[in-house]
Amino acid sequence: MHILDFRSDTVTKPTPTMRHAMAEAEVGDDVYSEDPTVNRLEAKAAEMLGFEAGLYMPSGTMTNQVALMLHLKRGQEVIAPKGAHIYEYEPGSLAVLSGGTIRLVDAPYGTPDPEAVRAAVHTSVHQAPTGLIELENTHNYAGGTVVPLEAQHAIQQVAQEAGLPIHLDGARLFNAATALNVSPAEVAKGFRTVSICLSKGLGAPVGSILLMPKEFRAEAWRYRKLLGGGMRQAGVLAAAGIIALTEGPKGLQRDHQMARALAEGMLELRLEVDLQSVQTNMVYVGGTSATHFAQRLAGLGLLANPLGSRVRFVTHRDLPDEAVPMALQRIRQALQIA
Numbered sequence: 001m002h003i004l005d006f007r008s009d010t011v012t013k014p015t016p017t018m019r020h021a022m023a024e025a026e027v028g029d030d031v032y033s034e035d036p037t038v039n040r041l042e043a044k045a046a047e048m049l050g051f052e053a054g055l056y057m058p059s060g061t062m063t064n065q066v067a068l069m070l071h072l073k074r075g076q077e078v079i080a081p082k083g084a085h086i087y088e089y090e091p092g093s094l095a096v097l098s099g100g101t102i103r104l105v106d107a108p109y110g111t112p113d114p115e116a117v118r119a120a121v122h123t124s125v126h127q128a129p130t131g132l133i134e135l136e137n138t139h140n141y142a143g144g145t146v147v148p149l150e151a152q153h154a155i156q157q158v159a160q161e162a163g164l165p166i167h168l169d170g171a172r173l174f175n176a177a178t179a180l181n182v183s184p185a186e187v188a189k190g191f192r193t194v195s196i197c198l199s200k201g202l203g204a205p206v207g208s209i210l211l212m213p214k215e216f217r218a219e220a221w222r223y224r225k226l227l228g229g230g231m232r233q234a235g236v237l238a239a240a241g242i243i244a245l246t247e248g249p250k251g252l253q254r255d256h257q258m259a260r261a262l263a264e265g266m267l268e269l270r271l272e273v274d275l276q277s278v279q280t281n282m283v284y285v286g287g288t289s290a291t292h293f294a295q296r297l298a299g300l301g302l303l304a305n306p307l308g309s310r311v312r313f314v315t316h317r318d319l320p321d322e323a324v325p326m327a328l329q330r331i332r333q334a335l336q337i338a
């Protein structure tokens with residue numbers, strides 16, 4: 001049986017081109033900033049996203065947390081959309097590393113109302129002072145949903161008026177750019193810092209980059225070291241990252257079309273799917289016992305992630321073209337309506 005793995009876009013394996021580039025990579029000690037391939041990757045990402053500097057790290061959790069450390073003083077608050085990855089899935093890191101706290105604002109389909117963000121900014125001495133505003137694009141918990149550019153600009157305006165920095169968790173920024181049909185730089189524009197992941201839809205085995213103004217880089221570098229994120233001959237990994245950046249985005253349209261087809265097929269099977277939330281490469285299904293449903297599917301060779309009361313399906317480059325009809329057939333079987 002061909003196992004269909006829809007758990008995450010992180011399950012992709014490096015392509016033969018990536019493996020070749022990894023084998024051939026020119027390397028040095030990156031803790032001495034002497035790895036030419038890492039330097040090339042950081043420069044490429046900075047150029048693609050319209051930033052002065054980039055810093056390569058092992059994970060998106062680390063790039064987000066280093067950004068929070070850069071922006072927040074102890075006891076300060078970050079305003080973030082409900083369901084934010086920095087709150088839900090980065091295990092207390094904000095409290096441990098920055099000594100900060102978080103204020104979550106309602107965010108239908110991952111996008112907060114700019115006026116709700118404005119209202120959440122603290123000015124009273126009785127409250128934790130706001131130190132940062134954060135957005136997530138695409139927003140994982142909301143369904144891989146895209147922040148519309150107009151809302152992004154309005155929230156950036158709020159940040160500017162309040163004199164606050166604004167960070168973007170852009171783990172899936174390239175999915176957002178694909179869905180919006182704009183350049184990645186357009187999605188990254190107006191943020192003080194942006195984190196992107198290479199190891200999700202773009203297909204690299206490892207890696208994330210924090211984009212920032214050049215005056216932030218020395219401090220970000222020190223925080224990465226503090227967290228144990230200094231990697232030595234990391235060019236072996238960065239070589240795959242360069243291919244992920246240049247080739248990876250080309251496959252995202254297909255991922256999005258597959259997610260859409262999967263969601264429509266599920267609706268026909270009377271599963272609970274909010275089509276409006278299916279904007280990129282994710283489909284969340286409710287209305288069933290999530291763990292039980294995912295277990296039944298796994299028994300039929302279809303892997304998906306139970307997350308709370310929902311099951312998440314994520315499309316990615318390693319799924320074959322016929323994955324959606326095959327998955328729907330297995331779902332039908334799991335629901336015993338074959």
Ligand SMILES: Cc1ncc(COP(=O)(O)O)c(C=O)c1O
Nearest residue numbers: 059060061062085136140169171
């Ligand atoms: C929106 C978002 N941000 C950050 C991360 C963290 O990435 P990593 O798993 O590389 O730490 C993820 C991972 O799924 C994510 O979905």
